[in-house]
Amino acid sequence: MPKEKAIRELEDLPGIGPTTATKLKAAGIDTLDKVATAAPHDISEISGISVEAAKKAVQAAQESTTLTYETGEQFSEKRRQIGKISTGSKDFDELIGGGVETNGITETYGRFASGKTQVGFQLAVNAQLPVGKGGLGGSVLFVDTEGTFRPERITSMAKAAGMKPEQALENIMLVRATTTEQQILTLDRADKLIQEKNIKLIIIDSLMALFRSEFVGRGALGERQGKLNQHIHRLQTLADKYSLAAYITNQVMDNPGLMFGDPTTPVGGNIVAHAATTRLYMRKSKEDKRIVRLVDSPNMPEGECVIKITPDGIV
Numbered sequence: 001m002p003k004e005k006a007i008r009e010l011e012d013l014p015g016i017g018p019t020t021a022t023k024l025k026a027a028g029i030d031t032l033d034k035v036a037t038a039a040p041h042d043i044s045e046i047s048g049i050s051v052e053a054a055k056k057a058v059q060a061a062q063e064s065t066t067l068t069y070e071t072g073e074q075f076s077e078k079r080r081q082i083g084k085i086s087t088g089s090k091d092f093d094e095l096i097g098g099g100v101e102t103n104g105i106t107e108t109y110g111r112f113a114s115g116k117t118q119v120g121f122q123l124a125v126n127a128q129l130p131v132g133k134g135g136l137g138g139s140v141l142f143v144d145t146e147g148t149f150r151p152e153r154i155t156s157m158a159k160a161a162g163m164k165p166e167q168a169l170e171n172i173m174l175v176r177a178t179t180t181e182q183q184i185l186t187l188d189r190a191d192k193l194i195q196e197k198n199i200k201l202i203i204i205d206s207l208m209a210l211f212r213s214e215f216v217g218r219g220a221l222g223e224r225q226g227k228l229n230q231h232i233h234r235l236q237t238l239a240d241k242y243s244l245a246a247y248i249t250n251q252v253m254d255n256p257g258l259m260f261g262d263p264t265t266p267v268g269g270n271i272v273a274h275a276a277t278t279r280l281y282m283r284k285s286k287e288d289k290r291i292v293r294l295v296d297s298p299n300m301p302e303g304e305c306v307i308k309i310t311p312d313g314i315v
């Protein structure tokens with residue numbers, strides 16, 4: 001008989017008691033595989049155990065699960081299938097490797113009027129363009145949590161892109177979410193809509209607004225991060241399952257602990273930081289100019305570009 005107890009469920013992991021296990025399960029981390037592939041910081045944020053303890057639990061989960069391998073060539077073939085949506089600006093597209101990619105989450109964060117929503121509108125129009133013309137030939141699911149969707153902006157941008165404005169609006173499925181519950185449900189129930197309407201882009205503008213207003217104070221942070229984790233993983237799952245692109249906007253706060261550099265930090269903690277494939281920081285420059293900084297990308301170097309927000313859209 002082996003001395004160590006076999007690890008079969010979350011509660012068998014070192015440092016994970018029933019309370020911690022319940023919190024993790026509520027956040028969608030409900031199997032050993034999911035613990036094995038989770039970031040220790042995320043586990044810590046959700047459950048309140050220390051990062052050190054979380055590292056040990058993740059390691060134990062990794063040792064207890066069998067991994068499946070794929071060859072570099074198989075993976076490479078998958079990468080070749082990735083589609084891209086043009087932002088409308090050549091420099092912006094180049095900065096992020098050709099456009100906003102499918103099968104991943106692209107996040108912009110920045111202060112008010114930095115252009116996050118305008119970029120979302122432009123992507124909602126461009127996603128409808130044919131493949132090879134900067135689009136994916138699909139429609140769009142637009143989750144508006146701040147009430148800032150403006151059909152007249154879609155109309156102007158669509159006209160400028162040579163599209164029929166009514167058609168462009170027809171291809172955008174708009175959901176106005178006023179609670180996190182609605183926001184979460186929108187994605188949980190999206191499968192049918194995605195297939196019927198050939199949705200190729202999901203926009204959440206903004207990801208955090210409702211979560212921030214509903215979960216106030218330190219005591220609510222764990223629960224907030226748990227729900228958020230589940231929501232954003234659902235988004236990633238949809239992106240993979242249907243080869244669609246996901247675009248989320250995020251708010252910022254000042255990080256007074258930072259003594260050097262720009263103290264503007266995106267909200268949402270590690271959960272959002274880890275989930276976003278590509279992170280972009282937008283800030284206002286002179287007049288209609290905006291500076292876009294690539295902060296995090298799996299395959300592109302850090303860099304910046306300047307875009308303009310014009311009546312016709314992003315250029």
Ligand SMILES: Nc1ncnc2c1ncn2[C@@H]1O[C@H](COP(=O)(O)OP(=O)(O)OP(=O)(O)O)[C@@H](O)[C@H]1O
Nearest residue numbers: 110111112113114115116117118119309310311312
């Ligand atoms: N029709 C238009 N023509 C030109 N520029 C416009 C037009 N409509 C909006 N803009 C520009 O876009 C800016 C607003 O950008 P946007 O709404 O994308 O900001 P945001 O980053 O989403 O801000 P928030 O955090 O408040 O949501 C305006 O300040 C204006 O400069």
Ligand SMILES: [Mg+2]
Nearest residue numbers: 116117148205
């Ligand atoms: Mg906005």
